[in-house]
Every structure is written in structure tokens, then in C-alpha cells.
Amino acid sequence: MPSVMELYQLLPRTNCKICGESTCMAFAVALLGRKRKIIECTPILSENFKKQKEKLESLLLPSAGAEETGMIVHPELCTGCGNCVVACPVDVANDPKGAAVGHAPTNDKVIFKIVDGKVIASNIRECRRFGKNRVLCYACIDPCPVGAIEFV
Amino acid sequence: MLFGWSNSTCEAQINGIRLAKKMGAMIDDTSSFCQGMLIEKVLQNKFKTCSLEEIRDKADVLVYWGSDAQDSEPRHLSRFSYFPRGQMRQRGYEEDRLAIAIDVRESNTAKICKGHFYRISPKGDREFIFALMDALSGKVPSYEPKKMLELAAIMKKAEFGAIFVGIGLTYSIKNDFEILVSLADMLPNFNIMPMIGHYNMRGFNEALFRETGFVNRVKFEGGAHDAKYSIVEALRTKSIDALLVVGSDPVSSLPRSLLAHLASIPVICIDPCVTMTSKIATVTIPCAVAGVEAAGTAVRMDGKIIELSKILESNYPSDERILTMFMEAL
DSSP, rough: OOOOOHHHHHHOOOOOOOOOOHHHHHHHHHHHSSSSOOOGOOGSSSSHHHHHHHHHHHHHHHGOOOTOEEEEOTTTTTTOOOOOHHHHHHHHHHOOTGGGGGGGOOOOOOOOOOOOOTEOOOOOOGGSSSSSTTOOOOOTTTEEEOOOOOEO | EEEEOOTHHHHHHHHHHHHHHHHOOOEEEEEGGGTTTHHHHHHTOOOOOOOOOHHHHOOOEEEESSSSHHHHHHTHHHHHHSSOOOOSSSHHHHHHOEEEESSSSOHHHHHHHHHGGGEEETTTTTHHHHHHHHHHTTOOOSHHHHHHHHHHHHHHHSSEEEEEEOHHHHHHTOOOHHHHHHHHOOOEEEEEEEHHHHHHHHHHHHHHHHSSSSSOOOTTTTEOOOGSSHHHHHTTTTTTSEEEESSHHHHHHHHHHGHHHHHHSEEEEEESSSSSSHOOEEHHHHHHOOOTBBBBEEEEESOOOEEEESOOOOSSHHHHHHHHHHHHHH
């Protein structure tokens, strides 16, 4: 994933405040957090910034398919080991007889599931990174040695 | 020689042993170049061992030694060892469990173990074991003293530990398991678990052990057990003139220099899949896939017997049935 500085370097850096943010850096942070869109920066739409705009779009492309919590699952990297299914604390709480003790999920309340050998995420609103009391949870990222799950 | 067996049901393996006995043939399986010696020691009760369920419920320190379980046994960590919450380890891997990897490279298992990865040089396991034994007995080890004392402290504190012995360690200490036995004696809370690749290798080892007292490399004519009856030695010395392969692919797994003799003798291959061996075999008999198209039993790496059920109909006979027909014909 790109860093805030990478995005900032591509913005006009004039702090014109047209977008409503106080600085271009603040806009870059909002851009990375998917709270703002590139088109909301009007100066960058001009011909002079065409190349920068294209670069920005390509940098932000991977996060386009992210879930509401910012989760991206890369099925092409997944090996289907099920570490994330068993490790996720939400899965453990919602499926104490299945995912919690190492078995396959026994109900549909779980976040992670292995279908045809690849991980898929559902019930994303249950994720600990979502909602009012959100926490910076790493329970599904740490157990994955191939980096098939990431958050943006 | 009758070879293979690690991917067959227990019933087929017992039939195979009977067939070998009747013919006075040599019988060997893939464990002769895998974990055979270790399983022999486990079956002789030289090591303290336990079931995988006990590891899931009780284990707090897990040592993956020369084993990349994440890649070789992909469901091992998520189902039995590191990640699941056990009866006595409700907080699972987050707080209650500690995983340690000892390996020559940073494998995927080592990546999961993160801060507790001990990298050793190839064939450095023996030195590592001696250093660990020194550290456990209170001496300052000559090899990386700080790290070894740290590891020894973790292992001493363990309430229920498990050492997963992979093929890396087995090959490195060259089947000299006495040093591993003496290390295990110093760690009363630790259990030894052989990490087995094929699903029913232990089943064959146990069946042959019951029959002859050895786990592999047996010649029934004269009832002898010797290293020269292993597939590798038999092919190298050209002492066999026909080979029956059941559920294995020696052409892919054996050294290339041995294959010339294998290709020059008649080979009968019983396998559900097209393999390199089935391609060069004189006779190939396709069979049903055990656990999918044929029922039976298998022995897991910890010795638990697992029932395999038939879930699909197939026109092919099971390997057990084929071997029974062989017996009838003989």
C-alpha cells in the first residue's frame, strides 16, 4: 500500500483549501483512509497535473476493492490453511464449537471461511476494526505467512 | 520387492504384508528414507509422546524443529497445534501458547513464530542439541550462549511442551536418535511428535512392527531386517529383479542415479493417479482413491486410527481388493 507521503508528493501541494481540507497533507491522509476521492481536488483535474493524477489513481487502485473496514483479501496468495479462520477472535466468539477449536466453521456468523481452498470474508461489520469501539486488531494478519490479508 | 504403502489404507497394508510373507519378498515403505527410525523409537516407547488433541488442549510451548508444518501439513497449525483454543489454553496463541521454530531457513512456519526463530547452519542440529543440553543443565553453552540460555529458560518453564520433529532434524542427525532421546530425558514436560508427510505412513509402520518388530526394510525370506533391504540400497546394489509399487511414486522421490535399475526391471504400479512411476511401469492397475471412492482406516501421525468413508461411487477396485485378488491368484 502507498504511504501518506507518496500520495502527498503527487498532490499540487499548494494548500489551496478548495477541497475543504486545511492542507494538502490532510487531504492525502483522507485519500488514504478512503474518506475523500481524487476528483474532490479540483486543481489536479487540470492538464498540468495529468500525469500525477494517473499515478495517484494507480496507487489507490489496490484499495478500491477494500471492504468497509479496509480489509483486502488476496485470493491468489491464499493457500487455504485456515489460520485466519481459527485465529480471528470474532470467529472464536461466534462459533465456539467450530472455528474456536480448530474445526471448519459450523455457522454463518463467522468472518472468515475457506471456500474452494481460498479465504473469503463475510459479516465484515462484525470485524473488530469496524464500528464505534474499534480496535487495531492484527489477529488475521499475523497468522498469515503469505500476506493474503491486509488492511488499508 | 513390495514398496509404497504410505498412501494406502491400513487394510491394504496388512494385505501387502501378507503377500510379502507368502512370497518371501522384501517389503519397504517411504519411511525408510523419511521418519521410519523415529517412529520405531516412538513405538518402542523411547520417547514420551501424546495425541494431537492433547496438544490442542494443553500445550503451551511448541517447537517446530526442522519442520515447515505450515507448508507440509497446512492444517496442522490451525487445527491441532498453535492457533486453536484448547480446553486449558482458552486464550490460544495470543497469550497461552508460544511457538518456536528451529530451521536452516526462514520458512513460513518460522515467519509465524516471529521472535522465536532460531536459525542454524545446515547439519548444525547436533551442535544445537548439545548446546541446548548444556544450557538446560546449567552450563554456559559454547554455541550462541545468550540465545541458548533464553531457549532453555522457555523450555524449562513449559507445563506441557511438544517438539515436532521434522525431516530436517532426522536427516541432520543421521538417524542417531540417542542424542534426541537424551535431550527428551532432560525435558520431562515435553512430548515428541514425528511430523509425517504421507497420510498413512505410520499405519504401515505399526502394522509391520506388530508383525515383525521392525517398521520397514524387512525381508521375509529368513525374517531379516537390514539397511540393505531398503528401496535405496536394493536398487543401488541391484539386488531386486521386480518391484510392486502401491500408492507411491519412487521415480519422483528417489535419487536419479537409482532410477536406471528401476526402469530396467519389471514394475507393477497400483495407484489412483497418473504418476511418473505409473508411466514407466510395465503394468499399471488404477485403483479407487481411499477416503473418496473406497472406505478403510488410516493411522494419523500421533497413532490415532481414523475411519475413512466412501463418498463417491467408482468403477475401480480399491488397492485392498486388488491385493486380495493377487493373493487368490498366487
